Amino acid sequence: MNDKNRDLPNQEEAPKSYEGAPVTQAQGGNAWKRLLAKKWVFPATYMAAAAIILTLMWVYQGSGVTDKQVSIDSAKTVTDSVSSPDALATNAKTETMQWPFKDRNELELVLHFFDKNASNDVRQAAMVEYGETFTPHMGMDFAKKDNQPFEVLAVASGKVTAVEKNPVVGNLVEITHSNGLVSVYQSLSEVTVTKDADVKKGDVIAKAGRNELEKEQGVHLHFELRQGQGGPAVNPEQYLGTN
Known part of the structure; x- marks a missing residue:
């Protein structure tokens, strides 16, 4: 083997590429740029965020209605209690006075x-x-x-x-x-x-x-x-x- 051949890189030492291997940081950045460059990305992101917000509002409002219904049911229970004869006797208005004799x-x-x-x-x-x-x-x-x-x-x-x-x-x-x-x-x-x-x-x-x-x-x-x-x-x- 002569000196020229000794200075050339060995064929087995050359870099190899494997299908499915991770991309480098530079390659990843280029992929995000290509994704964001598509026209449908921002509308889709906006719709997804809006859907999440609407869902949270619906859950919150549903909880408020439940609490309000509980309050109404509680008030009805109190009203029913007041409507009973015993409760009426306790909560009656100041009674009127009668004469101090029968007739x-x-x-x-x-x-x-x-x-x-x-x-x-x-x-x-x-x-x-x-x-x-x-x-x-x-x-x-x-x-x-x-x-x-x-x-x-x-x-x-x-x-x-x-x-x-x-x-x-x-x-x-x-x-x-x-x-x-x-x-x-x-x-x-x-x-x-x-x-x-x-x-x-x-x-x-x-x-x-x-x-x-x-x-x-x-x-x-x-x-x-x-x-x-x-x-x-x-x-x-x-x-x-x-x-």
């Missing part, structure tokens, strides 16, 4: 409430004389024509906050109601309730009797409405009506 037609109003805005004659007729003193009558007195006792009823539901025997006004009962008013019953006999007892509208609490302050009235009921215990008296007719 208004059986009784006479023998002494009116002192209304400072009434005429002079009406105000004079609503004064009570005790000893040598005249005081405004801050309630309404009821009696039967035959001077017989009658049952005294609670004008509304509430709690008995006072049961006393007073030497001037006689036996008395006070009931505090949920609207803040206090009903006061004086000139009683045969009291059937005790302090701190709960009473319902129309419950019998006593019978009409006598007292020293209004002894000329005979057997009667003295009834008052006050704004809180010891508070100012209000005209009962404003709350009980005239029927």
